[in-house]
Amino acid sequence: MTPVGSGKARRLTRDLAAGTGVLPFLGYTALFLLLPTGLVVVQSFTAPDGRPTLGNVAALLQPVVLGAFWNSLVLSLASALAGALLGALLSWVVVSGRPDGLLRRVVTSACGVLAQFGGITLAFAFIVTVGAQGLLTILLRDLGASPQTGWLYAMPGLVVIYTYFQIPLMVLTFTPALDGVRPQWREACETLGGTAWDYLRHVAVPILTPPFLGSFLLLFANAFAAYATAAALVSQGAVIVPLQIRTALTSEVVLGQENVGKALALGMVVVVAAVMGLYALVQRRSARWLG
Incomplete structure (x- = not known):
């Protein structure tokens, strides 16, 4: 008979060995996520001279x-909604074709690249295309038109550019949910006398709503935290929170505002954490339906 203590020891050793592979990920998370977040929290309540203060948070x-913050919320909601709707439509077109077809492979590969095509590179692409001296702008002027380019450097321009990288991200996150909708469900609905509208209303839409909302929340968080694209387009002023943080950290006019920038970052962390918490809840329900 095997002693009880030795069996527990072997199980403990096995569990420790299995968890060893997770240590690099935990170390990476602690170094690049938990530590910076902790520093932001602490310094948000610290004055420039090191004393505890609520003045930084009061600046919010x-x-x-x-x-x-309002502009950031509007920008994130508008770009996430547009990206979610257009991306869902493109996902439906992709899923309607052959699973191993050329269309699906091309679209998914392109979305994998374009979802990461942001920042200064994307801003530069729009500037040289529809900016004041952009290729399309000059072409339209040669044809006798008078295109306006000021919108590109304001909130409308940010919404359009953010939507550009939101659509491929929506395709990548929503396509698996559409793949999870089984054809047998529609056949069963038709066998029971249901119409296409009945199938959409009672089967497809209720099942796809949680993953759609989850993808929408992911797109919202993605837009809310984006910085480089807006920084490249808006050189004057701070219309959104990331640009406000830039001003607080780099301003040569108002000094000693670094910890106010940390408080602004803390506000962003709170908003993103709330959104990602909702995302986790929605994904749990989606997995239960499509699992």
Whole structure:
């Protein structure tokens, strides 16, 4: 008979050995996620001289900061909604074809690249295309038109550009959910006398709503945290929170605002954490339906 203590020891050793492979990931997470977040939290409540203070957090109630948060929310909601709708439509077109067809392989490969095509590179691409001296702008002027280019450097331009990289991200996250909808469900609905509208209303839409909302929340968080594209387009002013943080950290006019920038970052962390918490809940329900 095997002693009880030795069996527990072997199980403990086996569990420790299995968990060893996770240590690099845990170390990476602690170094590049938990530690910076902790520093942001601590320094948000620290004055420049090291004393504890609530002044940094109180700065979040200033009208200009509240306006930046409002603009960030509007920008994130608008680009996420447009990206979710257009991306879902493109996902449906992809799923309607052959699983191993050329269309699906081309679209998914392109989306994998374009979802990461952001930042300064994307801003430059739009500037040289539809900017004041962009290729399309010059072409339209040669044809006698008078195109306006100021919108590109304001909120409408940010919404359009953000939507550009939101659509491929939606395709990548929503296509698996469409793949999970089994053809047998539609056949069963038709066998029971249901119409296409009945299938959409009672089967497809209820099943796909959780993954759609989950993808929408992911797109919202993606847009809310984006910085480089807006920084390349908007050189003056701070219309969104990431640009407000840039101003607080780099301003040569108002000094000693570094910890105010940390407080702004803390506000962004709170918003993104709430959104990702909702995303986790929605994904859990989606997995239960499509599992």
